[in-house]
Amino acid sequence: MDATRSYWLVKSEPSKYSFGDLVLDGRTIWDGVRNAQAAIYLRAMRLGDEVLYYHSREDLSVVGTAIVTRESFTDPSDATGRFVAVELSPGESLNQPVSLRAMKENPALADMIMFRQFRLSVTPVTAEEWRVILAMSNSEV
DNA sequence: GCCAACGTTGGC
DNA sequence: GCCAACGTTGGC
Numbered sequence: 001m002d003a004t005r006s007y008w009l010v011k012s013e014p015s016k017y018s019f020g021d022l023v024l025d026g027r028t029i030w031d032g033v034r035n036a037q038a039a040i041y042l043r044a045m046r047l048g049d050e051v052l053y054y055h056s057r058e059d060l061s062v063v064g065t066a067i068v069t070r071e072s073f074t075d076p077s078d079a080t081g082r083f084v085a086v087e088l089s090p091g092e093s094l095n096q097p098v099s100l101r102a103m104k105e106n107p108a109l110a111d112m113i114m115f116r117q118f119r120l121s122v123t124p125v126t127a128e129e130w131r132v133i134l135a136m137s138n139s140e141v
Numbered sequence: 142g143c144c145a146a147c148g149t150t151g152g153c
Numbered sequence: 154g155c156c157a158a159c160g161t162t163g164g165c
Contacts, residue, residue, distance in 0.1 A: 011162090011163085034149095051156070060165095118146080119148085119161080
């Protein structure tokens, strides 16, 4: 953990783009986000920020981590120019996935923004939440 | 597959 | 500029 760094959580449906796909690709442009609040978070991402990779709809678990390897730029897939993308590269695969259920049951995670705005595909994570989730996964990061 | 949540669009 | 209709997301 590094105090100069911010932490985030991104959601992806594994049938569309899974953590395994990111590992195979080595890096990916995180584009297609069309929500104003999520775009604010994307703009706040800095090089080296760390990201929890969550599988929505199917696994309902955090399965790995990723690193911001390019800061926000105009989303090439957005004709209006209003939205931005970042580049993510794979970090670590978690030893054990951390399920949504387990996160909801952990009082230390009760204030996570992903619970309050469940449809946001990009949300901030506090350093403490990051530490707790990584501990739950039995991973050393 | 259903549907609640909620952001966006467009007619007025 | 309101708000009903519509579309999308994602937990269940």
